[in-house]
Amino acid sequence: MRATSAIRAVVAAAALRLAFAASHCTARAHHVHPAPAFVPPHPGVVRHRGTSLQLQLQLQLQLRLDEAAVDASAIEEAVPPPPPSAVDEPPPFQIREAAFDELGKAADLMTDGFYPNLQNNPILRPLRHLLELERLQGNFPYDDKDRHFYLAAYNGDGEMLGFCDLDGRIPKPNGGGFSLLSPFAPRVNRPQPYFSDLSVRPDHRRRGIASALMSAAEERARRMGFEELYLGVRSTNEEALQMYSRMGYELIVPYGDMLAFLEVQKDVRMLRRSLDPLGG
Helix, strand or coil, X not given: CHHHHHHHHHHHHHHHHHHHHHHHHHXXXXXXXXXXXXXXXXXXXXXXXXXXXXXXXXXXXHHHHHHHHHHHHHHHHHCCCCCCCCCXXXXXXXXXXXXXXXXXXXXXXXXXXXXXXXXXXXXXXXHHHHHHHHXXXXXXXXXCCCCEEEEEEECCCCCEEEEEXXXXXXXXXXXXXXXXXXXXXXXXXXXXXEXXXXXXXXXXXXCCHHHHHHHHHHHHHHHCCCXXXXXXXXXXXXXXXXXXXXXXXXXXXXXXXXXXXXXXXXXXXXXXXXXXXXXX
16 A cells, blocks of 8 residues: 555656646747746756657656656565454364263273274274273263363364363262172272373374363362372373373372272372462
8 A cells, every 4th residue: 555655646746747848848839938047957857868858758757657666666575464364263173071972982082092902893892982981971070060070172073082081079988889881890089189081083193182181171170279180190101101291290109099099990100290279
């Protein structure tokens, strides 16, 4: 816009000069004047021998137009590019609480993430999926919506990309609960709040989904008033141990109810992280 205004101003000024010179030249052709006083040429007009005044003015007009075009180009280069659109692109995923009818998708993520060797097994894979689904449904936070959360990451099409469980409920005596598919399995209390079942779809790993789910869980733990968060990792899962270590989780020596819990969860190492207070 600034460049266009500059060109129009130059063209208008040059056109006025050309019209004035043409009218003056016509007047001189029809009238005889006494010896006119000397009038110096316009500083911007360069006269050439053997060239008519009108032609010289046309040349000067073209020169001014060329200069204006160069100036306009420089102005356009100096003006910073316009800011990006006010409507930002949506994030690649969003995190919210998973609904009960979405737990089948979460069971798929956990089955394929924790037991990849069963993917092509037509018998054991469905059985493992059923066990994971039954466990999720049995622990669904019907009455503990402020203390227990199933968090999931979804893309723009509503597909579940990641899942995790944050349990901040008050422990029940002797573990409580009953499992239809494993009625004889011992039920023990976990340290609270406890973070578990973190799983991400294989084709969306290393895109920040796991870290985002961890941050969302830690934020909810702070809101519940906790100052620390616990989780368990198999000792053979070096990649997960390194990831949690980078996020500030430290290995701890089990004590209290943790001892009974780890007797059931074989080969699991307990980690803990101190949480910064809300707003800190």
